[in-house]
Amino acid sequence: MKKSKLVWLLSLMLVLSVFLAACGEDEKPATSEPKTEDKDAGTEPKTETPVVEEDQILNLVMGAEIPTMDSSLVTDSVGFDLLNNTNEGLYRLNQENVAVPALAEAEPTISEDGLVYTFKIRDAKWSDGSAVTAGDFEFAWKRAMNPDTASEYGPYMMSGVLKNATAISEGTVDYTELGVKAVDEKTLEVTLEKPTPYFLSLMSFGTYLPLNEAFVTAQGDAYATNSETVLSNGPFKLEAWDGTGLSWKLVKNDQYWDAATVKLTEINYDVVKETATIVNLYTTGKKDRAGLSGDLAMQYADDPDLVRELDTAVFYFKFNQERNGEKTPLANVNIREAIAKGFNKQDLVDVVLNNGSVVANYLVPAEFTFTENGEDFRAVNGDMAVHNVEEAQAAWKKGLEELGKTELSLEILGGDSDLAKKMDEYFKDQLETNLEGLTITLKEVPFAVRLDLDTNQDYDIQNAGWGPDFQDPYTFMNLWLTDGGNNQMSYSNPKYDELVNSAVGELALDADARWAAMAEAEKLLIEEDFAIAPIYQRGTMSLVKPYVKGVVTHSFGGDYSYKWAYIEGK
Numbered sequence: 001m002k003k004s005k006l007v008w009l010l011s012l013m014l015v016l017s018v019f020l021a022a023c024g025e026d027e028k029p030a031t032s033e034p035k036t037e038d039k040d041a042g043t044e045p046k047t048e049t050p051v052v053e054e055d056q057i058l059n060l061v062m063g064a065e066i067p068t069m070d071s072s073l074v075t076d077s078v079g080f081d082l083l084n085n086t087n088e089g090l091y092r093l094n095q096e097n098v099a100v101p102a103l104a105e106a107e108p109t110i111s112e113d114g115l116v117y118t119f120k121i122r123d124a125k126w127s128d129g130s131a132v133t134a135g136d137f138e139f140a141w142k143r144a145m146n147p148d149t150a151s152e153y154g155p156y157m158m159s160g161v162l163k164n165a166t167a168i169s170e171g172t173v174d175y176t177e178l179g180v181k182a183v184d185e186k187t188l189e190v191t192l193e194k195p196t197p198y199f200l201s202l203m204s205f206g207t208y209l210p211l212n213e214a215f216v217t218a219q220g221d222a223y224a225t226n227s228e229t230v231l232s233n234g235p236f237k238l239e240a241w242d243g244t245g246l247s248w249k250l251v252k253n254d255q256y257w258d259a260a261t262v263k264l265t266e267i268n269y270d271v272v273k274e275t276a277t278i279v280n281l282y283t284t285g286k287k288d289r290a291g292l293s294g295d296l297a298m299q300y301a302d303d304p305d306l307v308r309e310l311d312t313a314v315f316y317f318k319f320n321q322e323r324n325g326e327k328t329p330l331a332n333v334n335i336r337e338a339i340a341k342g343f344n345k346q347d348l349v350d351v352v353l354n355n356g357s358v359v360a361n362y363l364v365p366a367e368f369t370f371t372e373n374g375e376d377f378r379a380v381n382g383d384m385a386v387h388n389v390e391e392a393q394a395a396w397k398k399g400l401e402e403l404g405k406t407e408l409s410l411e412i413l414g415g416d417s418d419l420a421k422k423m424d425e426y427f428k429d430q431l432e433t434n435l436e437g438l439t440i441t442l443k444e445v446p447f448a449v450r451l452d453l454d455t456n457q458d459y460d461i462q463n464a465g466w467g468p469d470f471q472d473p474y475t476f477m478n479l480w481l482t483d484g485g486n487n488q489m490s491y492s493n494p495k496y497d498e499l500v501n502s503a504v505g506e507l508a509l510d511a512d513a514r515w516a517a518m519a520e521a522e523k524l525l526i527e528e529d530f531a532i533a534p535i536y537q538r539g540t541m542s543l544v545k546p547y548v549k550g551v552v553t554h555s556f557g558g559d560y561s562y563k564w565a566y567i568e569g570k
Contacts (some may be wrong), residue, residue: 042319056265056567058548059287061272063417064447066241066248071209072144072151076451077467077559083206084558085250085267088234090119090137090188091203093554095564097471099201103132103210103233103257114195115163119188126212126255127232134182134211143216144207145175153207154453156484157469160504161199163191195508201470205557206344235262235563246271263550263566273417279543288545293355293419297541305546308356310539311556312365314476315465317412317533320457322490326336328460329408331490334399339461340385340533342392343430349536352420352426356539361386363522364473365537368555371515377473380519384527385534389434396435407437413459414442424463457488465538468556473518474503475556480525480532491531496524545570 071083092102101107105122113234124132133168144154145168151497158165163179179191209442212231219229225242232253241248250267253259270287272278282290294301296464300306317339321331329335346357358366361383369377398404414424421444428440445453453459466486468475477500479486500519507514525531547570552561 014144035474047170047213054457055570056263058264058267058562058567059564060267060289061271061278061281062269063273063289063291065244065246065271067448067451068224069230069241071140071206071211071237072149072154073224074206074561075152076447078447080206080557081559082238082250083209084234084554085236085562086230086232086234086238086253086559087206087209088124088256089203089205089209091200092202093552093557093561095552097554098558099204102204104203108190108200114214115192117190117192117199118183119190121186121188122257124233125255126215127253127255128212128215129255130212130214131185132210132212132233133185134188135185136212137188137208138180138182139213139216140209140211142178143211145169146176147171147175148549157202157207158204160193161196161202163193166193191212193507196504197508198470198472198474201556205469220337230375233261236264236267254508258563262563264562267562275418282543282545288548290543291355292543293353294351294422295354295519297354300543303543305543306541307544308539308541310356310358310367310537311467312368313465313467313538314363314365315463315538316358316360316363317534317535318454318459318464318489319491319531319533320459320462320463321461323457329399329403329405329410330460332399332402334395334402335408336530336533337385338392338396338399338435339431340392340530341388341395342434342520343387345387345535348423348426352422353536355541357536358539360534360537362371362534363526363532364476364518365468368468369471369473372511377515377519380515381523384523385530392434396438398436405437407439409439409441411441411460412463413443413445413450413453413461415450416446416465420444420463427463454488457490462489463535468560471556473515473522474500477503477518478519489531491529493524493529493531496521496529499524 062078066078066082067076068079069072069082071087074080074083088102090102090104091099094100103122103124104119106120108117108119110117121132121134126132141158141162143149144151145158145165155165155169159169160166164173164177165179167173168175168178181189183189210233212239214221215231222229224230226243227238227248230238232238234254235253235256236250237253239249239251247270250270252262252265256262272281275291275293278287278290279292279296281287319330319336321328349357349359362378362381364377366376366378400408412427413425414420424444428442431440432438435493454462466476466479478484480491481487481497481500499517503514503517526534547567549566549568550564552564553559554561
């Protein structure tokens, strides 16, 4: 399993993908710090009481703006990271990345058939002093399934898990019939569609956070559009966010039920997209962390503040097969294969990224999920759709013949950070050089714009990525179902649907069989259909101030927890 590391994980300028859905298709925010076994930040024994200094202020950079703070609408890593630190659900990931009771005062009572979970809610308050109740959970979950809310993650996270969620998504049952009920103010009853092995880990995820119904209703359309229109029930409160700006901060929430554990008084954020600027802010003492890549990564390779780590987020090309109601050239499997194999991934990670990322010829990341015997899921399929110019050119020629064309023009949708632009230029050069007759145009836009273009399926090729929402291969495999949460590209294969659905259906309680089904589906997706083209598994190199301690990084769900963080030795 993923080892606990209380140091900062990665990311910074990998603002290049659409981490749609929480973890979803985007890159991790630039608040993150690379995890490492030999970095001493946060590795003190938990039995010891740290010497906490008076100045408990953390200064961070974020790689993108906040699209929304509405837990029913958030689909990106920036929003989920902030929700993880300003709010709390029934469960929270602890310092060992284990989901443990949080607003649930203890483990739930579970019915013999494994379908009904009964939770008792602990005494806790919202940041305005009102009580957190079981009804706040019922309201929030049903709101996420209400078609009028237009939540992407509600149906994605709840369908096939909560009773009636699938039927609600299909429009055959009203959202009020969702399998969640506040029996009284302190008792929440949840009914599942079928036994779900990873259900309790979902309870730490942002979409399952509670919402104060009276407050949300009073705010109306203005809810969660700025820091004055949100409530917190977690370690911190959001302040100084005007809804569109490039800065905000988190301050300690004195109403939090476990406020005594929280040492930081303030976390200041600024959105900065230029790596050189971020490094300058770090070296002049204005920021406590700076992500590195390319030349800067080489320049600081021997710096004592350097930390590095391999992440569980995987990045890839999404091939859109239908745009504006018409089939695109990418509906041709040979064209997709040509592009998937037509660029050198190794040079990309070694020269362009140069931050610890590794080539990914797969979807489910390495060192993420393991069998009871300790076997990595990655060992089943190994590498697929590897870089091969000769095979790419043969597929390209065949695809053009099938389309009756001698040349094609395609657009790559990417981010607007320095690193994102460098990568897109690299893709353009590689593909135009290796595939005769191909012209690539680059569309580099801010994160929120990419989210919108992805949702509306208005792109040809998209440089995207995904970080897991829970610790199971299914969090990657369900993206590409015909009605999958990330499948804004018109990919559909009944065999793929059958294999993936069986992993949470008839094979749900047969660990070996469901594992084999998902491995077969991964191979079909990547090596036969070339529906996506994996590029790299993210790694980072970052400079982290040695006085920053106790930041917990997570391999799924919200990226980081600052609940246990503190400043020492500054």
